[in-house]
Amino acid sequence: MPSNALPRKEREQIRHRNEILDAALKLFSEKGFHNVSMQEIxxxxxxxxxxxxxxxxxxxxxxxxxxxxxxxxxxxxxxSVLDARDSELNKLRxxxxxxxxxFSENLPTIRLYFAEARGASSDTKTDLNARLWKSRDEVLQxxxxxxxxxxxxxxFNDIADPYSLAVAFDSLSNGFLFLWLKNPDKHPYPDKLDVIMNIFFNQLVAKKEAALDGIKDKKNE
Structure with a gap:
């Protein structure tokens, strides 16, 4: 149900909850998770x-x-992108x-997640990992x-099953995102759009080399 369709009291509770989360994120980013008290939040x-x-x-x-x-x-x-009425290539772009x-709009939360993931309690990690995987798997589907x-x-050429292609494509973009997260000046992600599409959709091995490898493989059989 859209938030604007909820009763006023519930809308206020959602707003207050988000205001608390925003305040906590601001302080965690400025001072570090372990240096902030509930009173300060x-x-x-x-x-x-x-x-x-x-x-x-x-x-x-x-x-x-x-x-x-x-x-x-x-x-x-x-x-929203993947469910839209659009061509397959446009959806992937x-x-x-x-x-x-x-990523760029939520860097503080992403950095908080990676900084504190190891230190969280086992119950929190178990629950969080299960829910994150469920969400990611739904997008992968x-x-x-x-x-x-x-x-x-x-x-597309039939070189692998659809799920394997989805995992490979998602992982390739994640790899560039993590490089950008580590060093945004050296690895600006928006510039990688065509790189990712070309790596994935253009053959990496030259046709001549691929043909030679095929001949070698047959000789070795």
């Missing part, structure tokens, strides 16, 4: 400490909620662009459908 969000605890029991709950909010953003925006936009349709229409 309540003050930054301009809520009483009791109100804060109505929404979140611990800082770890805040951390988990921030990560899941980002996962929901990824899921919604990437699903827009998929790469959307991932870059989400939509991406798989794009490749399946492209194979059926003859747009």
């Amino acid at each position: 309540a003050k930054e969000a301009e809520f009483a400490i009791g109100t804060l605890y109505k929404f979140f029991d611990t800082k770890e709950d805040l951390y988990k909620s921030l990560v899941l909010r980002l996962a929901e953003t990824f899921h919604e925006r990437l699903s 827009k998929f790469i662009v959307a991932k870059g936009e989400i 939509k991406l798989t459908r794009v490749f399946r349709n492209g194979l059926r229409k003859g747009i």
Whole structure:
């Protein structure tokens, strides 16, 4: 149900919850997760400490909620691209662009996730990993459908099953995103759009070399 269709009280609760999450993220980014207290978060969000605890029991709950909010953003925006009425190639191009936009718009949360993932409790990690994987797998299934349709229409060569193609394509874009996350000046992700598309959709091995390798393989049989 869209948030604007909810009763006013529920809309206010969602708004207050997001205001607390935004305040927590700001402080975590400035001071580090372990150097921020719940009292400081309540003050930054301009809520009483009791109100804060109505929404979140611990800082770890805040951390988990921030990560899941980002996962929901990824899921919604990437699903919107993959479910749209568009050509398969356009969907894949827009998929790469959307991932870059989400990364650039949510760098503080992404950095928080990687910084604190190891230190989270086992229960939090287990629950978070399960929910993140479920969200990612749903997007992968939509991406798989794009490749399946492209194979059926003859747009793509039948070199692998649709799911393997989806995993490879998603992983390739992730690799460039993580390089950009580490050093954005050296590896600016938006510039990698055509690189990713060319690596994936143009043959890497020259036809002459591929033919020679085929002859060698036959001789060795």
